[in-house]
Amino acid sequence: MPVRDGAKKSLIGVIDDGTKTVRFVIYEAERSEELVSHQLDKTEVQPQEGWYEQDPMEIIHHIKVCAENAIEQLTELGYTKEDIVALGITNQRETTIAWDKFTGEPLHPAITWNDIRTDSTVDAILAKVPDRNKNYLKNISGLPISPYFSALKMRWLKDNIKTVRRASRDKRLLFGTVDSWIVWNLTGGPHGGLHITDVTNASRTLLMNLETLNWDPMLCRLFGIHRDSLPQIRSSAEIYGTVKDGSILDGITISGILGNQQAALVGQNCLQAGQAKNTYRTGCFLLYNTGTRRVQSTHGLLTTVAYKLGPDSPAVYALEGSIAVAGGAIKFLRDNLKLIKDVSQDTEHIAGQVFSTGDVYFVPALNGLYAPYWRKDARGIICGLTAFTTKNHIIRAALEAVCFQTRDILEAMNKDCGMPLSKLHVDGWMTSNDLLMQLQADLTGIPVLRSTSWDMSALGVGVAAGHAAGVWAVERWRRHATPSHTFLPTTTDDDRDARYTKWKMAVQRSLGWATTKKSITMTGQKRKNSIFTSFDTLTPPDSRKNSWEIDNVPIEKPPTDEGVDNSIEELIQYSARKFSIFVPLKAPKDEHTILDDAEYYMNKKECDYDMCQCCQSKKKLLTDWKTIEEIIENDPEIIFDSDDNPIVVEQRNDPMYEPTPVIGNSLKKRMQLEKIPVIFKNICNKLTETSLT
Incomplete structure (x- = not known):
């Protein structure tokens, strides 16, 4: 088949990552019909009821295979790969991926947008906001506090997945929606890959301020997400970079990113208010x-x-x-x-x-x-x-x-x-x-x-990518009646x-069919008050199973350094029976909390974020991100018991609990030995060659 109309047009390639399939589509500039396309089905895993996961590496693999097959079809139409001047990406929104920025390996399967595993995390976040109002953040982000959005999925990963917690502690963690994962891999991955997203995907995370179009400091602190792990927010149509992954797409400019529903809005030509x-x-x-x-x-x-x-x-x-x-x-x-x-x-x-x-x-x-x-x-x-x-x-x-x-x-x-x-x-x-x-x-x-x-999603992001590349006039598209x-x-x-x-x-x-037991954080119990914890089950403070002492030896609070300081837990798992420990926290004290910052951050304007044109540079107020990240680091963590009930746990910053290098197969740490129950010392002496004393 010859080139349409006897004249070559610039081509736009589109990566379309949906919930069930991955597609690669190629359009002629300013034409709404697909020129060629290829798609593959994705594997979706459901490990539990209401949980939905995908393999991030499969997404990248399918993109490369689909691109190769689509570009092979171009030769029959008189085109070559060199005629593709821009690449657009549209993706399933809210689906969240965590990966290691040094190795490029995903730290957990992608949690898809319709996954509801974060119900308990929602309860824990609601317990921090006034009146447990799920719409409390809508004035900032436009979104309610719901399992649907990416911030809850990020928080769940930090709370429940050891590799994610360790990567966060070691400053190796990157979070992103699928568009960020794709761009990072296409532009080099661990070797200088771009960690970016566009405003449409960022607006679905519950972390972006709709006015400033930037990550909101108060929201980042509320959810405990470091800004360094989040992508840079860019517009939906601009030159981001070029593909450098050694695939058939190598050298093509990436110039458009849109969440799939926003891309469909553009593709449907609904570019006027009221459509x-x-x-x-x-x-x-x-x-x-x-x-x-x-x-x-x-x-x-x-x-x-x-x-x-x-x-x-x-x-x-x-x-x-x-x-x-x-x-x-x-x-x-x-x-x-x-x-x-x-x-x-x-x-x-x-x-x-x-x-x-x-x-x-x-x-x-x-x-x-x-x-x-x-x-x-x-x-x-x-x-x-x-x-x-x-x-x-x-x-x-x-x-x-x-x-x-x-x-x-x-x-x-x-x-x-x-x-x-x-x-x-x-x-x-x-x-x-x-x-x-x-x-x-x-x-x-x-x-x-x-x-x-x-x-229409692929067409919409094709318009955006072509517009940034200068080969697809949006105004002409706006007047075009599909x-x-x-x-x-x-x-x-x-x-x-x-x-x-x-x-x-x-x-x-x-309504009201899925009734669940209220978690600790939703029963009205104050944060940082007396919270009891067990390594297997939660029991009330007055239970006979709990006590202030075991074998008349007072118990010191076990360290909770995100899966690193687990010495007492290691002892317990080797014992003949398991002990439930009642751990009193320090008496509550008045201190600065996240909610004290809410009004301050909600009143910040573009001038405060160095985004305006009206102020001199020396007068602009810059956000102290270092201080905010220190607060996030020291903010109480949320862990979950066997019944998925969230427990707020204080961070322990005590040099006595600093980890020492690994010796053999066990972690040895400096502890207050006189505080460890005698029975634990005896168990350790019997099971290991090294005595605690």
């Missing part, structure tokens, strides 16, 4: 462009950065509603209930055999409900079953559930912005289902415009409102 798009994939994500104005939602939506197309361009913001389970509900019916065999072919056909759901409602809160409810205690229900209900009704109810959840978000956006949406742009693999699209139009009462391509298929509403207002009312009834019945 919105919805992407139907495993989850569902609706973004409403609010222009350069930040709208603080009071109805359960998120304020996020839509894009920033250049270092000197203003940031454009959006309201977002996130649905945890959309296409995932259909896959649940296939994999768990065995109601269908093929999602793409059977769903529309089977659901279309009935004219309604028969008053059946399916709330797919399999991992809790996201926007606008933000209820992690919600669980999925199917209600309204009768003797005449068939699988056809349940499958149709699953499709309607996606539409009802979308209407939930549109209702909230209308209340926040005061202006109802006139049309909804849609994309994602689920949009190939005509019945779903018609149901969406019927249940929202507005036209639904389906894009010509099911994946062809689409329109679905118009066919139901009355009374009918859709009656069905929506019953949906809300079903949602109420799904």
Whole structure:
């Protein structure tokens, strides 16, 4: 096949890392149709219920394989690799990776965006904020305190993974979302790789200040994350660097980064305030462009950065509603209930055999409900079953559930912005289902415009990368009307409102199912007060199992130096039985805490961050990051017992507990020997050749 139109155009390569697949797509500049592409499925591991992990090295491997296959196809079209002038990256957001900056090895599998293992961490953070208000940080970050966001995943990794804690202590730790991991590896990895992210991905971490577009010192301290481990925040469209990994992409300029939902907003050409798009994939994500104005939602939506197309361009913001389970509900019916065999072919056909759901409602809160409810205690229900209900009704109810959840978000956006949406742009693999699209139009009462391509994320970041490289004019793209298929509403207002009312009834019945025991930090017990700890289980202070002494020898608090000072624990694990130890902490004292800084940091302006143009350099106030990082280092750590209950533990900065070099297979440390119980000394003398005394 010859070059299209007989003339070569500059090419834009795009890496598209989704939840399930990795793709490499190549576009001709200023054309919305894919030229060539290749994709591979990713392996997702679920070690426990609600936990989802991916292999970071597999992501890098798939990118290289997909790029090789896509570029091989170019020769048939009259192009070569040298025609690719820019590379864009779009990625699954909130998915978090920790790695060693000297070796490049991941320290733990990537924790994906829909993972809910951080429930206990959320409780521990909520215990630190006034009234345990999950929306306390929304004025700074635009986000509620939820397991969804990256800061909670970073905190969980530091609290629970020894290799991450040690890397943090040794200043070797790097945190990032998938875009940071990809760029770092492509630009050299341990040999000078760029540790960067863009504003759209950074705005999903719960650590970025939406006003300054920089990491917020108070938020970093609250979550205990060092700024040195975080990537530098850049705009969504600029020249970042070139690929230096020895792969087929070597030498290509990287010039665009966008989170996948923000990239779809650009790809759908929703570049004017008041336009919105919805992407139907495993989850569902609706973004409403609010222009350069930040709208603080009071109805359960998120304020996020839509894009920033250049270092000197203003940031454009959006309201977002996130649905945890959309296409995932259909896959649940296939994999768990065995109601269908093929999602793409059977769903529309089977659901279309009935004219309604028969008053059946399916709330797919399999991992809790996201926007606008933000209820992690919600669980999925199917209600309204009768003797005449068939699988056809349940499958149709699953499709309607996606539409009802979308209407939930549109209702909230209308209340926040005061202006109802006139049309909804849609994309994602689920949009190939005509019945779903018609149901969406019927249940929202507005036209639904389906894009010509099911994946607009790759196109959106291709526009951003081409814009930075000077081969794709955004203004021309803004005026360009993308062809689409329109679905118009066919139901009355009374009918859709009656069905929506019953949906809300079903949602109420799904709440409160996942009841968990309140953790120590959520029961009202003050921080730094008397906290008891055991190496296996937690028991109350008045239990007979606990005492102030063992064998009439007083116990000194065991050291808690992040998995290094574990001598007493090592003794316990070799003993004939395990001892539960009651450890009183020091009496509470008034001291400066993180919350004392909240008002100070929330009132800081661009001048204070050296980002303004109005002040002389000598007058600008610079943040004392060294002091803040020292506070983070010395702030009490949060550890977890066997029941996942968080325990606040004071750091021990005592030279008597400094570790000594490793001798043999055991760690020997200088301790206060007279404080160790006699029974432990006897155990150690019997099991080792070296006496403690």
